[in-house]
Amino acid sequence: MTEQLIATDLVHEHNAEREGNLRRDYDHLGEQLSRRGIDISAILARVEKFGVAIPSWGVGTGGTRFARYPGPGEPRDVFDKIEDCSVIQQLTRATPTVSLHIPWDKADPKRLKQAASRFGLAFDAINSNTFSDAKDQKLSYKFGSLSHADAAVRGQAVEHNIECIEIGREVGSKALTVWIGDGSNFPGQVNFTRAFERYLAAMREIYDALPDDWRLLTEHKMYEPAFYSTVVQDWGTNYLIAQELGEKAFCLVDLGHHAPNVNIEMIVARLIQFKKLGGFHFNDSKYGDDDLDAGSIDPYRLFLVFNELVDAELSGAAGFDPAHMLDQSHNVTDPIESLMLSAAELQRAYASALLVDRAALESSQEENDALMATQTLKAAFRTDVEPILAMARLSKGGAIDPVGAYRKAGYRVKVAAERPAVASMGGGIV
Numbered sequence: 001m002t003e004q005l006i007a008t009d010l011v012h013e014h015n016a017e018r019e020g021n022l023r024r025d026y027d028h029l030g031e032q033l034s035r036r037g038i039d040i041s042a043i044l045a046r047v048e049k050f051g052v053a054i055p056s057w058g059v060g061t062g063g064t065r066f067a068r069y070p071g072p073g074e075p076r077d078v079f080d081k082i083e084d085c086s087v088i089q090q091l092t093r094a095t096p097t098v099s100l101h102i103p104w105d106k107a108d109p110k111r112l113k114q115a116a117s118r119f120g121l122a123f124d125a126i127n128s129n130t131f132s133d134a135k136d137q138k139l140s141y142k143f144g145s146l147s148h149a150d151a152a153v154r155g156q157a158v159e160h161n162i163e164c165i166e167i168g169r170e171v172g173s174k175a176l177t178v179w180i181g182d183g184s185n186f187p188g189q190v191n192f193t194r195a196f197e198r199y200l201a202a203m204r205e206i207y208d209a210l211p212d213d214w215r216l217l218t219e220h221k222m223y224e225p226a227f228y229s230t231v232v233q234d235w236g237t238n239y240l241i242a243q244e245l246g247e248k249a250f251c252l253v254d255l256g257h258h259a260p261n262v263n264i265e266m267i268v269a270r271l272i273q274f275k276k277l278g279g280f281h282f283n284d285s286k287y288g289d290d291d292l293d294a295g296s297i298d299p300y301r302l303f304l305v306f307n308e309l310v311d312a313e314l315s316g317a318a319g320f321d322p323a324h325m326l327d328q329s330h331n332v333t334d335p336i337e338s339l340m341l342s343a344a345e346l347q348r349a350y351a352s353a354l355l356v357d358r359a360a361l362e363s364s365q366e367e368n369d370a371l372m373a374t375q376t377l378k379a380a381f382r383t384d385v386e387p388i389l390a391m392a393r394l395s396k397g398g399a400i401d402p403v404g405a406y407r408k409a410g411y412r413v414k415v416a417a418e419r420p421a422v423a424s425m426g427g428g429i430v
């Protein structure tokens with residue numbers, strides 16, 4: 001029996017007050033969609049199956065390089081983080097997995113697995129960390145890790161990644177995500193080619209340690225912490241890495257890791273076409289790698305990304321199975337509330353993209369009817385799919401209004417009494 005940290009009676013009562021209105025809204029939307037030739041129950045069935053992983057580091061309050069303002073009842077360790085993730089899953093039913101970050105979440109793998117199974121949760125990709133120095137670490141990553149000029153530092157970084165694979169095997173994970181902070185701050189500081197050669201050689205050692213049924217996901221990022229050059233700076237370099245390493249290597253797209261105005265949905269389409277899209281770190285941004293809540297700044301961009309994903313899903317694109325993960329930093333909100341709403345924003349983008357009339361879109365494209373093509377997308381984007389999302393939550397035992405139920409349950413106040421404040425628990429920006 002799966003344990004629930006929010007009283008199920010409270011959730012039932014909360015839903016009972018809202019169910020009548022929801023059913024009326026759902027039926028009305030169903031009638032509108034049927035006029036467009038869309039069966040709402042088919043959309044609902046797909047939304048019910050949609051899942052996104054919660055990043056363990058996301059349930060603690062994030063921060064910036066300037067300051068971090070912790071909130072009450074912050075998780076003190078990975079076990080508290082798993083409890084918070086279970087609350088997100090209980091109320092949204094859209095987040096069945098957790099993505100761990102090592103060494104921040106280092107603990108006995110058996111205990112980790114038990115803690116997750118207690119709530120019916122599983123683990124998605126394991127994230128390694130060679131962008132900061134762990135306590136008691138022998139060699140520093142100040143001047144890089146997998147591309148470092150010193151073979152001993154590279155060896156240490158490789159060993160850490162192999163240890164992450166071992167932990168992942170024990171907890172039932174099937175992927176390793178590698179993001180490095182390697183790069184340079186000054187022209188001339190590193191030789192671009194030699195640094196990338198060293199990185200590829202180190203990654204080959206990690207790749208060779210990967211179990212056959214695992215995937216290696218590499219994450220590109222244009223800049224930060226290095227501000228002049230970054231070793232894995234864009235999707236082109238990321239694609240080269242995946243090509244060089246082999247069939248278990250894929251690219252991970254973090255939405256915030258691009259220059260402003262870059263056409264991310266087109267990058268997604270290219271990676272799908274060449275069978276190298278491994279997964280996502282979803283978030284939103286205005287200026288840089290802001291790690292804001294998914295869909296909070298540019299929901300249309302999120303929709304356009306999902307438009308490409310749905311196109312691949314419906315056309316049965318070969319090898320298409322991207323991992324969905326959130327990667328956000330919550331500085332001014334309760335992380336649990338932000339993550340619940342962010343998961344719903346992904347479901348919203350997905351449901352809206354499912355409404356696109358693909359036959360009409362294709363015929364507009366063939367006829368060079370730019371206006372009708374773009375209106376076909378807008379018609380789907382403008383449709384309020386909230387009743388479908390709420391119905392998916394209700395049918396799976398979640399809350400019609402997750403934030404409302406969460407606040408009513410007083411979970412944060414309760415854990416604040418049980419969890420004394422800690423100075424730092426490895427949250428922040430990735």
Ligand SMILES: [Mn+2]
Nearest residue numbers: 254281327430
């Ligand atoms: Mn990321």
